[in-house]
């Protein structure tokens with residue numbers, strides 16, 4: 001039995017807490033929201049973030065970061081990537097022993113293009129950094145909390161770290177975890193797929209159908225491959241659970257916050273209106289800035305990602321901008 005600390009008791013943090021406690025591990029969840037912490041401790045629910053399902057009675061929550069960090073040697077990061085650097089700085093103030101950091105958040109930092117593993121290395125004193133694992137794959141909290149079959153990858157250059165997280169989260173009834181070593185590939189794929197999910201929502205909001213969505217997923221995957229491989233990813237990772245798997249679920253499921261936000265934009269709302277109607281984080285909007293900068297820096301051809309950027313930040317009219325994609329030069333299908 002292991003002890004786990006989960007930083008961020010939102011929908012995904014709560015679902016991960018449920019799996020770990022179902023698997024007989026001891027879990028403490030940290031969140032800045034007193035309301036969420038109190039609801040988890042009193043009622044074992046988290047209705048704002050995760051309206052369905054229930055946490056196990058033994059999952060505790062706290063607003064005390066020092067207590068949460070001291071509780072275990074495994075720290076799961078499940079806060080929005082926009083606050084990860086801030087939260088890591090806070091953790092670095094209270095950490096007193098070596099910890100394995102596991103990231104389950106999905107996004108890239110604008111301007112620096114840093115992946116979460118790189119931010120952890122920058123912010124956590126190396127004396128206290130045991131290693132880093134990315135836990136990623138097609139997974140909506142709403143399904144996991146209800147015990148629906150889900151498969152993820154636990155990725156680390158250090159196989160024993162990846163295997164430790166694989167063992168903690170795997171069970172024989174609903175959750176299965178593979179290991180992988182390609183951290184760059186997994187972190188890039190899991191960030192970029194949210195931008196394609198925004199596009200998927202936009203085309204759905206515009207009234208396009210399944211043909212369009214299938215084409216978008218396929219061509220979106222090619223763009224993800226171009227960017228990820230340029231940054232050093234193993235091409236095989238693109239077709240794995242954290243690549244194609246996560247892309248499919250996030251582009252096709254109404255649980256996807258990125259899809260939902262895209263749908264609102266396709267239906268005529270601007271980004272600010274769409275985000276103000278969401279109670280959970282929409283990572284694709286922020287990752288689109290980082291991807292737009294990356295594309296320019298490395299001169300990568302990624303027209304779908306650029307289209308999303310133009311619609312949400314340059315206020316292009318969605319339908320016109322999508323139709324413009326159809327007017328690109330005719331050519332061979334480059335894969």
Ligand SMILES: NC(=O)c1ccc[n+]([C@@H]2O[C@H](COP(=O)([O-])OP(=O)(O)OC[C@H]3O[C@@H](n4cnc5c(N)ncnc54)[C@H](O)[C@@H]3O)[C@@H](O)[C@H]2O)c1
Pocket residue numbers: 007008009010011012013030031032033036049078079080081083086087104105106107139140141142279280281283
């Ligand atoms: N929801 C899912 O199904 C799912 C699945 C896989 C990955 N993810 C990823 O997990 C990450 C979190 O997503 P989510 O859906 O759980 O978001 P969420 O909005 O439900 O929860 C985020 C939580 O972080 C807390 N938080 C925000 N800033 C904080 C701070 N400075 N200090 C402490 N706590 C803070 C919030 O109070 C909230 O409870 C995202 O990167 C998302 O892409 C989500």
